Amino acid sequence: MNFPSASHSAPHWRGFTPMADFDELVVREGQGCWLTTTDGHRLLDGISSLWCNVHGHRHPKIDAAVIEQLGRVAHVTTLGMSGETTEILAQRLAQITPGDLAHTFFSSDGSSAVEAALKMAFQYWRQCSEPQPEKTQYLALGSAYHGDTTGAVSLGGIKYFHQLFAPILFSPLRGPVPCTYRLPAEVSSESACDFYTQQFDAILRQHHSTIAAVVMEPLVQGAAGMITHPVGLLANIRRLCDQYNVLMIVDEVATGFGRTGKLFACEHENVTPDILCVGKGLTGGYLPMAATIARPHVFDAFLAPATESRQFYHGHTFGGNPLAAAAAIASIDLIEETDLISTVDRKAKHLRDRLSVLGVHPNVGDIRGRGLMVGIEIVADKTTKATFDSADQVGRKICQAAVQRGVWIRPLSDVIVAMPPLVATDDELDILADAIIDSIRCSLPVTKTAPEALQCSSPSR
Numbered sequence: 001m002n003f004p005s006a007s008h009s010a011p012h013w014r015g016f017t018p019m020a021d022f023d024e025l026v027v028r029e030g031q032g033c034w035l036t037t038t039d040g041h042r043l044l045d046g047i048s049s050l051w052c053n054v055h056g057h058r059h060p061k062i063d064a065a066v067i068e069q070l071g072r073v074a075h076v077t078t079l080g081m082s083g084e085t086t087e088i089l090a091q092r093l094a095q096i097t098p099g100d101l102a103h104t105f106f107s108s109d110g111s112s113a114v115e116a117a118l119k120m121a122f123q124y125w126r127q128c129s130e131p132q133p134e135k136t137q138y139l140a141l142g143s144a145y146h147g148d149t150t151g152a153v154s155l156g157g158i159k160y161f162h163q164l165f166a167p168i169l170f171s172p173l174r175g176p177v178p179c180t181y182r183l184p185a186e187v188s189s190e191s192a193c194d195f196y197t198q199q200f201d202a203i204l205r206q207h208h209s210t211i212a213a214v215v216m217e218p219l220v221q222g223a224a225g226m227i228t229h230p231v232g233l234l235a236n237i238r239r240l241c242d243q244y245n246v247l248m249i250v251d252e253v254a255t256g257f258g259r260t261g262k263l264f265a266c267e268h269e270n271v272t273p274d275i276l277c278v279g280k281g282l283t284g285g286y287l288p289m290a291a292t293i294a295r296p297h298v299f300d301a302f303l304a305p306a307t308e309s310r311q312f313y314h315g316h317t318f319g320g321n322p323l324a325a326a327a328a329i330a331s332i333d334l335i336e337e338t339d340l341i342s343t344v345d346r347k348a349k350h351l352r353d354r355l356s357v358l359g360v361h362p363n364v365g366d367i368r369g370r371g372l373m374v375g376i377e378i379v380a381d382k383t384t385k386a387t388f389d390s391a392d393q394v395g396r397k398i399c400q401a402a403v404q405r406g407v408w409i410r411p412l413s414d415v416i417v418a419m420p421p422l423v424a425t426d427d428e429l430d431i432l433a434d435a436i437i438d439s440i441r442c443s444l445p446v447t448k449t450a451p452e453a454l455q456c457s458s459p460s461r
């Protein structure tokens, strides 16, 4: 396959894309887990169209729901009024989200859902029954990623994405990266949860009186490179937030809607955050919609007549769009009708079993993730866990090799991401795994004397 390179006249400026140096891929249509390009190549959608697709493309039920909504109204505002379908979705979200999360504020993308959460937490501490207006800071994790708008970038801790913008950002308090792969030498995997909990405890003990909220991704830090947290850390941070009277904002934009094997990742540790952010999978990956969902004690701080001016000073033109709401309701219906979430663990095991042959490859440092959210970290040296020079573009080359094998994946630096739609069949998971395995073997060849399982099967493609 030969894809033409883009030129500098490109009218479409793409996100996170080196515009002088990328393979031009334009999709004409999708069906299930597959995409067809304008020049007729079929590609397996191995990253769910950037982690959002749940039921595959062009699912008849979601298509029908959107078309039906189009026959009524495409858009109405949620400032002051609302659409009927949007109301139904808000009720549905109150039912399916953990604990007493019950009040949904809609926006159009994950970054905006996080921005809304930040402002909500800030305003909450000025208006709650025992106001603490000095709570104006946030505690974020190391290597955090919460989106690309300026507030979300301020929370962010990924060097490549965030450092450049430092002069225009606010500074959160920064916790550790609670990573299970690169543990400090003195920490065992058994003691990792306690180790990181103590670090968060120390920061909160010292600064709680000025902290409005802890903001974190649960279990897996996606964009950071599918970094997995020690089991139990999420529940421990919930306890610390209660102890120190700090709100807990959990960003489930990536992990929500079944990705990790539960509807919400928080359910793995029986955690109910004070504010939950969802996005990506909310509409089944169909339309731009995100949500910031609060518990009653948060909402109540804003509940007052007009004369008191306590309303939330925030609102997006397209927040709660009825077409997106119709897609979201259809997607949630489908998740329930097909019992989709109960299939995720088995599929995840199938994918991980297939990928496990890579464990002996000298450049595969770690294969990790939760559910159908998998990262394969490529390293220059397995013992020291040293990375390749970023100029080597190892992750990018492996993913380009996968495209040659009919599978669309996109790396996070040198972490290869496998994140197929939750409906992927075993055959599709095999195609995904085979392409990744062969692309890694052929991009990082071993000596001819190494075991056959490590040899590239298609070196000349």
Ligand SMILES: *Cc1c(COP(=O)(O)O)cnc(C)c1O
Pocket (backbone or CB within 6 Å): 108, 109, 110, 111, 112, 114, 145, 146, 147, 148, 217, 222, 223, 251, 252, 253, 254, 255, 279, 280
């Ligand atoms: C993708 C993502 C976001 C940002 O969502 P957008 O819709 O791209 O703005 C925020 N948080 C997490 C955890 C994400 O994975």
